Amino acid sequence: MTDATAPGTxxxxxxxxxxxxxxALNVKTMTPxxxxxxRYWRHKAAALSTVIMGILLLxxxxxxxxxxxxxxxxxxxxxxxxxxxxxxxxxxxMGTDDIGRDIFSRLIWGIRTSLFIGVVSAILSVVIGTAxxxxxxxxxxxxxxxxxRVTDIFLAFPFFVAVVVARASLGNISWITNIxxxxxxxxxxxxxxxxxxWMGVARLVRGQVLALKEREFIEAARAVGASNKRIxxxxxxxxxxxxILVALTLSVIGAIVAESTLAFFGLGPQPxxxxxxxxxxxxxSREGAKQGNWWLVVFPCGALVLLAVCINFIGDGLRDxxxxxxxxxx
Amino acid sequence: xxxxxxRRMLWLPLTIVLVTFIVxxxxxTGWHPEETYKRANPRATRAxxxxxxxxxxxxxxxxxFVKGYFEWLxxxxxxPDHWPRSIKGRALVYPPLRYSIFNTLRLAGIASILxxxxxxxxxxxxxxxxxxxxxxxANTTAFFLGAIPPFVSGVALQLIFAVELGWxxxxxxxxxxxxxxxxGLMAKHLILPVTVVTIQVVSAYSRFMRAxxxxxxxxxxxxxxxxxxxxxxxxxxxxxxxxxxxxxxTVLAIDIGGLLGGLIIxxxxxxxxxxxxxxxxxxxxxxxxxxxxxxxxxxxxxxxxNLIADVSYAYLDPRIRLD
Amino acid sequence: xxxxxxSLRDLTVSFKTPNGTVQAVRGVDIDVAAGEMVGVVGExxxxxxxxxxxxxxxxxxxxxxxxxxxxxxVELVGATNKVMRGVRGKKIAMIFQDPLSSLNPVYRVGDxxxxxxxxxxxxxKSEATARAVxxxxxxxxxxxxxRSRQYPHEFSGGMRQRVMIAMAIANDPEVLIADxxxxxxxxTVQAQxxxxxxxxxxxxxxxxxxxxxxxxxxxxxxxxVQVMYAGRVVERAAVNDLFATPTHPYTVGLLNSLPRVGQExxxxxxxxxxxxxxxxxxxxxxxxxxxxxxxxxEKLPELQPYAHSMTACVRIKEIDLAETSGVTA
Numbered sequence: 001m002t003d004a005t006a007p008g009t010x011x012x013x014x015x016x017x018x019x020x021x022x023x024a025l026n027v028k029t030m031t032p033x034x035x036x037x038x039r040y041w042r043h044k045a046a047a048l049s050t051v052i053m054g055i056l057l058l059x060x061x062x063x064x065x066x067x068x069x070x071x072x073x074x075x076x077x078x079x080x081x082x083x084x085x086x087x088x089x090x091x092x093x094m095g096t097d098d099i100g101r102d103i104f105s106r107l108i109w110g111i112r113t114s115l116f117i118g119v120v121s122a123i124l125s126v127v128i129g130t131a132x133x134x135x136x137x138x139x140x141x142x143x144x145x146x147x148x149r150v151t152d153i154f155l156a157f158p159f160f161v162a163v164v165v166a167r168a169s170l171g172n173i174s175w176i177t178n179i180x181x182x183x184x185x186x187x188x189x190x191x192x193x194x195x196x197x198w199m200g201v202a203r204l205v206r207g208q209v210l211a212l213k214e215r216e217f218i219e220a221a222r223a224v225g226a227s228n229k230r231i232x233x234x235x236x237x238x239x240x241x242x243x244i245l246v247a248l249t250l251s252v253i254g255a256i257v258a259e260s261t262l263a264f265f266g267l268g269p270q271p272x273x274x275x276x277x278x279x280x281x282x283x284x285s286r287e288g289a290k291q292g293n294w295w296l297v298v299f300p301c302g303a304l305v306l307l308a309v310c311i312n313f314i315g316d317g318l319r320d321x322x323x324x325x326x327x328x329x330x
Numbered sequence: 331x332x333x334x335x336x337r338r339m340l341w342l343p344l345t346i347v348l349v350t351f352i353v354x355x356x357x358x359t360g361w362h363p364e365e366t367y368k369r370a371n372p373r374a375t376r377a378x379x380x381x382x383x384x385x386x387x388x389x390x391x392x393x394x395f396v397k398g399y400f401e402w403l404x405x406x407x408x409x410p411d412h413w414p415r416s417i418k419g420r421a422l423v424y425p426p427l428r429y430s431i432f433n434t435l436r437l438a439g440i441a442s443i444l445x446x447x448x449x450x451x452x453x454x455x456x457x458x459x460x461x462x463x464x465x466x467x468a469n470t471t472a473f474f475l476g477a478i479p480p481f482v483s484g485v486a487l488q489l490i491f492a493v494e495l496g497w498x499x500x501x502x503x504x505x506x507x508x509x510x511x512x513x514g515l516m517a518k519h520l521i522l523p524v525t526v527v528t529i530q531v532v533s534a535y536s537r538f539m540r541a542x543x544x545x546x547x548x549x550x551x552x553x554x555x556x557x558x559x560x561x562x563x564x565x566x567x568x569x570x571x572x573x574x575x576x577x578x579x580t581v582l583a584i585d586i587g588g589l590l591g592g593l594i595i596x597x598x599x600x601x602x603x604x605x606x607x608x609x610x611x612x613x614x615x616x617x618x619x620x621x622x623x624x625x626x627x628x629x630x631x632x633x634x635x636n637l638i639a640d641v642s643y644a645y646l647d648p649r650i651r652l653d
Numbered sequence: 654x655x656x657x658x659x660s661l662r663d664l665t666v667s668f669k670t671p672n673g674t675v676q677a678v679r680g681v682d683i684d685v686a687a688g689e690m691v692g693v694v695g696e697x698x699x700x701x702x703x704x705x706x707x708x709x710x711x712x713x714x715x716x717x718x719x720x721x722x723x724x725x726x727v728e729l730v731g732a733t734n735k736v737m738r739g740v741r742g743k744k745i746a747m748i749f750q751d752p753l754s755s756l757n758p759v760y761r762v763g764d765x766x767x768x769x770x771x772x773x774x775x776x777x778k779s780e781a782t783a784r785a786v787x788x789x790x791x792x793x794x795x796x797x798x799x800r801s802r803q804y805p806h807e808f809s810g811g812m813r814q815r816v817m818i819a820m821a822i823a824n825d826p827e828v829l830i831a832d833x834x835x836x837x838x839x840x841t842v843q844a845q846x847x848x849x850x851x852x853x854x855x856x857x858x859x860x861x862x863x864x865x866x867x868x869x870x871x872x873x874x875x876x877x878v879q880v881m882y883a884g885r886v887v888e889r890a891a892v893n894d895l896f897a898t899p900t901h902p903y904t905v906g907l908l909n910s911l912p913r914v915g916q917e918x919x920x921x922x923x924x925x926x927x928x929x930x931x932x933x934x935x936x937x938x939x940x941x942x943x944x945x946x947x948x949x950x951e952k953l954p955e956l957q958p959y960a961h962s963m964t965a966c967v968r969i970k971e972i973d974l975a976e977t978s979g980v981t982a
Contacts, residue, residue, distance in 0.1 A: 165625070554747075
């Protein structure tokens with residue numbers, strides 16, 4: 001505000017104007033995070049998906065309470081009547097499978113495992129990709145060439161082919177399976193997805209770093225003598241966190257779908273007798289389809305599609321949220 | 331530009347050798363040749379097994395891998411007649427591979443041309459009026475369809491249109507026992523698998539085109555074009571679509587390589603005798619002589635299409651100078 | 654002012670945004686006559702560019718425009734696409750701020766100029782190309798024939814802006830609107846570009862609107878000046894009168910914030926421009942004005958004659974601007 005140098009200005013008027021002015025400006029006083037938050041919830045499909053995913057997460061986390069039956073529990077003892085391939089009914093909301101287990105309960109347990117696979121492998125590939133991309137982009141030169149060559153080689157294979165071949169190969173090397181578990185374990189599949197999932201993030205981060213390197217504030221950080229490590233951690237990463245978050249979301253669902261696809265071809269993990277995964281349930285649908293037991297197909301596949309649509313929408317919402325351009329006059 | 335292409339072409343064989351060596355090692359560790367041979371030929375004598383290993387250079391140990399790889403490479407470059415033969419009945423590997431390649435190219439070709447045509451058109455129309463009802467419907471539909479994994483949509487289409495309604499054959503490219511060429515019959519078999527792949531391509535490219543075109547349309551030179559008094563159509567096509575195609579053509583070229591792998595799932599569901607089914611059969615049998623040429627062809631096509639992507643990018647955008 | 658080729662009457666432009674409606678331009682009257690150069694000056698966000706982009710329909714779809722804008726009697730507000738296309742580039746041509754992003758990177762410079770010609774004249778492609786080379790020559794591009802075959806990224810900033818000017822004059826338009834044409838350029842190049850624009854005004858008797866935030870540019874080339882603030886014209890004056898005897902506190906503030914030889918420190922205008930989502934009632938400048946009084950909040954001030962100028966300050970007769978101005982032109 002102006003100070004009292006101006007003649008003919010009463011104090012009273014000044015304050016009134018000041019308040020008026022501040023009110024008019026209140027939109028601009030939001031922090032970038034608040035604005036991103038607003039943009040996210042403005043994306044209606046993403047908002048709805050977030051609610052659905054939130055409920056689903058709660059159900060899945062509290063599976064011991066929300067699942068009606070245990071993971072291998074039969075809905076009724078075979079001595080009490082037929083329990084195999086029951087169509088949906090009060091006893092089993094989504095029907096039963098070939099040995100009389102409740103599909104609804106198994107779906108909850110399965111989604112729990114699948115989400116775990118998706119989230120862990122996504123985090124791993126994002127960490128690997130971010131590290132590789134940041135180093136390549138910031139140091140450039142030999143690092144950059146090497147990284148780009150390696151990603152080229154990794155990208156030379158279609159994902160499915162690469163995973164199938166690598167699975168067979170790495171699963172036969174005993175020192176690797178000693179570390180990351182047997183070929184049919186959950187740990188192994190997570191490892192597999194991580195080593196074939198990082199290239200996209202690496203390229204993204206490298207591009208971001210190269211673009212940011214040209215910006216003034218990085219120059220300024222360099223000028224005051226900040227080390228490369230410091231620049232990466234305190235400047236580059238916060239500035240590329242948005243796209244990384246989007247990539248993370250999308251690789252969660254990528255891994256879940258990949259697990260189901262592998263399982264569909266009988267190449268998925270075998271979570272063991274006390275566990276199951278969405279892929280295992282989807283695998284069953286192949287048999288179910290042939291025998292006309294539609295509930296074995298519809299519910300697992302439906303759950304997979306629901307997850308895919310919701311997580312994709314959340315990724316889309318995040319993309320909007322990190323895009324500050326959407327708030328400017330357009 | 332020419333220098334860039336030549337240099338990349340010179341690097342290409344080296345990259346191919348490096349990658350195929352990695353793949354060779356992976357395949358050798360993944361499928362133990364002696365085991366798989368015995369599984370395929372349960373009554374084979376010890377001598378037969380030894381002969382198979384020796385003839386195909388399937389030595390053990392790292393030096394054995396290196397020696398075996400170069401023996402394999404030498405036979406591979408000499409042509410299909412010299413390629414190692416299948417573990418089953420010492421059959422030639424090339425004829426079934428060739429058959430599967432043509433089947434896949436037919437499926438992939440039809441699906442991608444349809445998919446790109448429809449997808450790019452929808453994306454362009456949607457970006458013309460962002461927020462309009464057409465845009466909303468097209469974008470949401472594309473989003474939902476794109477989120478459905480291909481094996482789910484494949485099984486769903488198969489169940490509904492082949493099993494329940496019986497409009498189309500369930501699987502294959504011809505009915506069992508059919509001889510010769512029959513366009514109508516083939517088309518009928520192709521419709522469902524083509525639909526599955528086309529849906530994927532349309533949903534990806536319509537959204538991609540929309541995003542790219544919206545980005546371009548907000549740029550200053552489009553405003554300049556409108557300020558010139560050009561018609562909206564001319565602005566959209568000459569200044570919008572032309573510039574929006576630059577990133578898309580690049581992705582398109584890279585995608586062709588990926589498409590060959592992505593078709594595996596669709597082919598398997600419809601038991602369509604293409605490269606995917608060939609690949610699945612080879613890995614189930616552990617048939618290394620069948621597996622290797624398939625992988626090499628995939629690798630070479632991906633690398634070449636990557637090169638095409640780079641070159642077309644430079645060709646479309648005069649600001650890029652390759653050297 | 655009776656021979657004006659372009660006249661705006663009570664023009665308003667607003668934008669629908671997720672946060673509400675932004676009232677970017679709130680009732681603007683401007684006249685431009687043939688052969689004169691009118692400067693429009695103001696801070697960014699004052700609505701000066703939006704006004705002229707708006708009358709040509711070059712704003713995003715979220716923009717709503719009302720009032721009247723006529724060029725040689727043709728009404729532009731609410732005009733059909735066909736009418737609008739005939740005006741753009743033919744009667745009114747624009748020169749934009751950033752010549753690099755305003756030229757399409759994938760087409761040759763000559764082709765982009767030729768495209769402008771062929772949009773309004775029935776000529777063959779080769780004729781248009783030949784004419785484009787002539788135009789490049791007129792705006793002072795050396796070796797125009799060779800240069801016309803090059804792409805925008807091969808040009809320097811100043812040369813690119815010359816291309817934009819060549820494009821703008823290609824169809825001999827009545828009005829040229831230059832939207833911050835020198836802002837993205839080096840100081841030495843700025844002077845050259847202004848010279849080219851002045852030469853065109855002189856030789857071709859064009860009406861030119863020079864939109865800028867730079868009073869130096871105004872002083873150099875403009876005949877008359879419109880000072881805009883918060884979507885309104887707050888002062889209208891001949892260029893000499895504006896600098897000698899400014900009649901609006903905002904103009905005084907602008908002049909004070911100019912660096913001058915012998916002056917120790919700059920006097921910036923305190924505060925920020927108002928938020929155009931909810932523009933304050935009354936005079937929009939009053940929150941930053943050293944002379945504000947309760948009367949300023951009463952109603953939107955209209956332009957009224959004072960001395961040789963028009964001013965939108967209701968207190969102009971009561972206050973002594975010279976006291977705070979320190980301007981001795």
